[in-house]
Amino acid sequence: MDAEAASRLIAAAADATLVVDGDGVIRDMAFGNADLAAALGGRKAWVGRSLVDSVAEDSRGKVQEMLAGAAGHEAPRWRHLNLRGMDGVTLPLLCAANQVTGSDRSVVFARDLRLLASLQQRLVEAQQAMEREYGRLRQAETRYRLLFQMSGEPVLVLDAASLRVLEANLAADRLFGAEPSFLDAFAAEERPKIEALLAAVRSAGTAEERRVMLAGTGREVLLSASLLRHERSALFLVRLAYLGVEREPVAAPTSSTRLAGFVESTPDAFVLIGADGRIITANPAFLDLAELPNEAQARGEELSRFLGRQSIELDVLLAQVRGRGPVRLFRTIMRGDHGSQAEVEVSAVSVIDGGQPCFGFTIRDIGTRPALQPEAASALPAAGQLTDLVGRVPLKELVREATDVIEKLAIEAALELTGNNRASAAEMLGLSRQSLYVKLRRYGIGEADADEES
Structure with a gap:
């Protein structure tokens, strides 16, 4: 192959090819990419320039390492270089160099x-x-949930198949209380009308409103329902409107008193610091993590004494809050006054207190996790094996098998918690003693006592 053919082949091997001498000066240049040639200003603009001086500051060390490796006959290694164009624009190139045998010159191949x-x-x-x-x-979800909760009328979301209550607002909670199901909240003679209404909604999507009577109080309400689709399941959105009486307002919590009580009793640590990083106030959970006997000993101390692996972590955290707003789930450590350490997750926000900026921190201890009891752990594989039956047995039998496993585990746990007192276990499970005895015999749990035999 003659010299001209070799030069064309080398030029075609990359978007740009440079010949660099032993001093790092560009002696020749060829382009295999017309767009890159136009962006770099052509061959004449680069011949005679130092390659190190032609790249951005962050790429100069890479150029020196690349040329040194080529001079040492090392295997070519591709490096990302930022070449400065004639108009000041930086062009990213992927480059590798190989020294010509018997010469101090190196060929640099560049890809755009x-x-x-x-x-x-x-x-x-x-x-x-x-x-x-x-x-x-x-x-948007927060706004609609707030509107949902503040509505003075009871609103519920039901599963269309089982009529199980999935969501309810405050007014519905106050009306239904601990009712076991949606239909049980209405008078017995009203339930067929409600079922017919829901059946019509299920088939048509909407239905006329119905006057129905509540169980116990005998209060008359106007019931309306709509059908919602969520993924592959159907849901009912049910609304109740009171008739003949003024609607009950939703009890709004008193903000200052209840919020202060919540902060004091929450298991997560809470601390408020000033702009100088010193503690203004802290709740009991923070005092426990910091191993301090009372709030007076925490007040005025720097938070960096307790929070962070290094003092710089708190500075970084505060800079993030000042510049970008609230910080969530920042993982670090909490150091106690007596040397203990705990892995924690920190959320922080900037607030204004008395016209002065300060920072609130919520700190959650994530170092200890509750372990699964050995008895429950040994029973889990039996529930997990139910998935192996999918496709081999009908769904109805598969659900029955899963229900039996869960029911047996619940009964065994109740007996263990009550010291094998079957009357107390039945009360804990919400069963009559006779129903509990039937289930004990069914699952072969324990031995029959005198009451069960009778």
Whole structure:
């Protein structure tokens, strides 16, 4: 192969090919990509320039390592270099160098990464757009949930198949209380009408409202329902409107008193610090983690004394809160005054107290997790093996088998908690003693006592 053919082959092997002498000066240059040639200003703009001086600051060390490796006849290794164009724009290139045998000159092969960089930038922008959209969806969900809870009329979401209550607002909780099912809250003679209404909604999507009577109080309400679709399941949205009486207002919590009580009693540690990082107030859970006897000893201390592997962690956390808003689930450690340490997750927010900025921290201990009891652990595989029966037995039998396993575990746990007192176990499970005896015989649990024999 003659010299001209060899040069064309080398030029075609990459988007750009550079010949660099032993001093790192570009002696020749060829392009296999017309777009890259136009972006770099052509061959004449680069011949005679130092390659190290032609790249961005962060790429100069890479160029020196690449040329040194080529001079030492090491295997070529591709490196990401940012070449500075004639108009000041930085162009990303993937480069590798190989020294010419018997010469101090090296051939540098470069591939254009602009398309890849553009795709990566678009991916980052798409991800940020998705995060913003998720944030808007969460805010919308919060608004609708707040509206749902503040409604003065009872509103419930039911499973269309079982009529099990999935969600209920405050007014519905106050009306239904601990009723075992939706239909049990209504008078017995009203239940067929309600079932007919729900059947019509299930088939048509909507139905006329019905006047029905509540059980116990005899109060008359207007019941309406709509059908919702969620994934592959059907749900009922049920609304009750009181008739003949003024609607009961939703009891709103008194913000200051109840919030203060919640902060004091919550198992998660809470601490409020000033702009100087010193503790203003803390709840008992924080005092337990910090191993302090009372709040007076915590007040005025720097939070970095207790929180963070290094003091710089708290500075970083506060900088994030100041610059970007609330921080969630920041993992670090909490150090006690007597040397103990605990893995914690921290959420922080900036607030205004008396016109002065301060920072609130919620700290959750994640170092200890409750272990599964050995008896329950040994029983879990039996429940897990039920999945092996899918496709071999009907669904009805599979559900019955799963129910039996759960029922047996619940009875055994109740007997263990009550010291094998069957009367107390039956009360705990919400069963009559006769029903409990039947289930004990069915599952072969324990021995029959005198009452059971009789």
